[in-house]
Amino acid sequence: xxxxxxxxxxxxxxxxxxxxxxxxxxxxxxxxxxxxxxxxxxxxxxxxxxxxxxxxxxxxxxxxxxxxxxxxxxxxxxxxxxxxxxxxxxxxxxxxxx
Numbered sequence: 677x678x679x680x681x682x683x684x685x686x687x688x689x690x691x692x693x694x695x696x697x698x699x700x701x702x703x704x705x706x707x708x709x710x711x712x713x714x715x716x717x718x719x720x721x722x723x724x725x726x727x728x729x730x731x732x733x734x735x736x737x738x739x740x741x742x743x744x745x746x747x748x749x750x751x752x753x754x755x756x757x758x759x760x761x762x763x764x765x766x767x768x769x770x771x772x773x774x
Contacts, residue, residue: 684720684723684724684727684739684741685720686704686718686719686720686723687720689739694732695727695730695732695737698730698732699726699730703723703726704719704722704723705719705722706718706719706722706767707721707722713770713771714767714769714770714771715766715767715768716767717767718767724739727739749765750765750766751763751764751765751766752764752765752766752769
């Protein structure tokens with residue numbers, strides 16, 4: 677699967693030590709709503725958005741997709757009719773929604 681945020685995914689990527697030293701931790705986190713009860717974005721989006729603002733040696737840092745790697749992920753199946761299911765990512769659900 678191609679990266680799901682601007683073709684970037686944390687499942688398989690490489691970054692130089694300079695990138696990590698230039699970004700203060702935490703390097704990876706989730707994005708949450710204002711009440712901190714619902715995830716609104718994944719760690720891929722969090723990291724890629726931080727890269728967008730990074731400059732090294734007066735050059736902007738950007739991610740470059742060089743391949744495609746599959747991965748397993750959590751999902752929620754919600755019945756949506758006779759014999760049908762709707763697939764929902766856990767970060768799209770508010771606590772107690774199902």
